[in-house]
Amino acid sequence: MKQQEVFKAMADPTRRAILKRLQSGALSAGEIGEAFDITPASLSHHFNVLKQADLVRTERRGQYIVYSLNSTVFEDLARMLMDLFPSKGNAGGKK
Amino acid sequence: MKQQEVFKAMADPTRRAILKRLQSGALSAGEIGEAFDITPASLSHHFNVLKQADLVRTERRGQYIVYSLNSTVFEDLARMLMDLFPSKGNAGGKK
DNA sequence: GCAATATTTAGATATTTGTCTAAATATATA
């Protein structure tokens, strides 16, 4: 997992909202955009950041480009966080 | 939890390294700084961001100021991430 | 109280980032 890219990606509220929209299933760029008051170009920038972090997958479907969550990376991230704080039986985090 | 502040705080590699250093227990600002090649002033800036996010606690101990992890917020963050991606029995993330 | 040590605050600067407009690319359809 590209830790830095993932955290960077998660640091922006618009991007987190995009991910949230994708929870209920894959959506085209345009469908995602409906919920936001920014230009398609700005949206596309956010998509790029999310792709860099491998948080979303893309697939062209005809005229549209469809985005979907890559749950794997979320799990990795959550695991990493669990490792980052010390808990019982884990004094020092891990590794 | 101040979600935005937490993600912002985690987005910087130096800050994540600071948190990692604190895994093994509380340390003074100076002790933390030994591991990094930046000025005390810059370090202090990072401490502020981490405090804003409630990721660390501080306590003055005589001449020193001692930093320690606030594990609670880490747990909140990890939980939040788990909620953010859909999994079996949780189609839609939740809430 | 004064000097030394630890840390923070203030202010400046360079880089990064989120946004925009305009133009380019890709696909569908008349």
Place this chain on the structure above:
DNA sequence: TATATATTTAGACAAATATCTAAATATTGC
């Protein structure tokens, strides 16, 4: 093939951010 729709790319710009130096504040010990 021409036109419309969907999305991305390029380039510009303002706001946010990480860093620095210099100065301020807090504490200890002489």
